[in-house]
Amino acid sequence: MTGVSVNATGSNNGQNLDNENRKIAIMPTLGIQEDETAVTFVINKEDHTLGNSLRYMIMKNPDTQFCGYSIPHPSEEKINFRIQTEGKPAKDIFKKGLKDLNAVCEHVLRTFESSINEHKRRNQSAGIENMDQS
């Protein structure tokens, strides 16, 4: 049996995070002048699941010049998410990516659930017909 660390399991229970447990931070630019069009976001407690799907959505944006992510170390639960834009603030592009990904999920969920209901309804009526025959 393993001991559970509460943080490991608490990533999706929608709790307010205090400052130490912030999900997102901006990587300091270390000496280079800050540039809002080229930013590395550090997303805590995320991996390829969000990293790659969000990267896809952001790369679909024509205002994006570059988007990529890395997992700096396999035993640290965080990703470095880099966005460079053609001129708009990277944060806006980041937010649009999240919004687009959320909209995709909403549509996928709607479509999936209606397909499931349709399938169940069809099978139910088919079942009744079979009973009539027997």
Place this chain on the structure above:
Amino acid sequence: MERIKEIRTRVELKEHGLENVHSTDFPGTYDGYDDSWNQEKFEKNFRVEIKRLTNDELEFDMIGIDAAIANAFRRILLSEVPTMAIEKVHIYNNTSIIQDEVLAHRLGLIPIKADPRLFQYKQNTEAEPTEEDTIQFELKVKCTHNPKHSGTDPDDLYRDHKVTTKHMKWIPIGNQANIFKEGDIRPVHDGDNSILIAKLRPGQELDLKLFCVKGIGQDHAKFSPVATASYRLLPEITLLKPITGQLAEKLQKCFAPGVIEIDNIDGEKKARVANPRKDTCSREVLRHDDLKDLVKLTRVRDHFIFTVESTGILPPEVLVSQAIQILMTKCREITRELDETE
């Protein structure tokens, strides 16, 4: 133009490797294509087709989405949809030959039928269990001789020599007995298909209390709600020239049964691609010099054949719905935090 369309929409299976594996449909990659994100276009093209749905298995096609997002759903199914599993075992007595820690590990892997949506994560592992975050079971078995024994079969000789999930008794905490009906909370396998936990001999006994908590597969595989969750791309076989006679039969043998059918047209055998979905993508056909230039093997880049097999805790369609919702929650949480910092 045809070639570009093919590069964009198909993964090619060549004799010595795969081609066009990665998605390239990003703005700026191709002249004459508008690849910027378009929600309307996506909603128009996106389809879900349910192929098979049983109590614990679901096969469906998700068409018109990129691998990055389909893969996110698959990954969430494996490791982020929560379930209840045994996390702590209090061992009051264990005189069986199976060691305490091995026994505890075996118990942890038993699927527990309880709706995880009705429970909360245990915030502090050391805290006392409460009715909101813990399910308690008791496992108390003692093996005895069967006085009317005969023969050499242990099933006749002993009573309770096989400890299975049938012996696990739910002990409601607090108000749980009023909230849940009998049978709402139990091991998934507790009838004729119950899981063997340990074997005893007369005089040996187990006296355990089992505590289940809510968790996710990322923390430990025992919390994973699926036995498997995987997808594959829809195979596609194109016959570049008509294949007839002996060669048609040879072609048929290169694929799994049902993929290629042979029609008899005016006394001549002619090969036809009947059901590419059944293809295993073995690429056997490309090993034959007389056939390899007559067929093209590809897979449809945006056609995902999902197979989800639940462990029996939640129905598979509920698991997929939850996985999609979890990805939405991730997006919203980060958006909210970005807005807060402004």
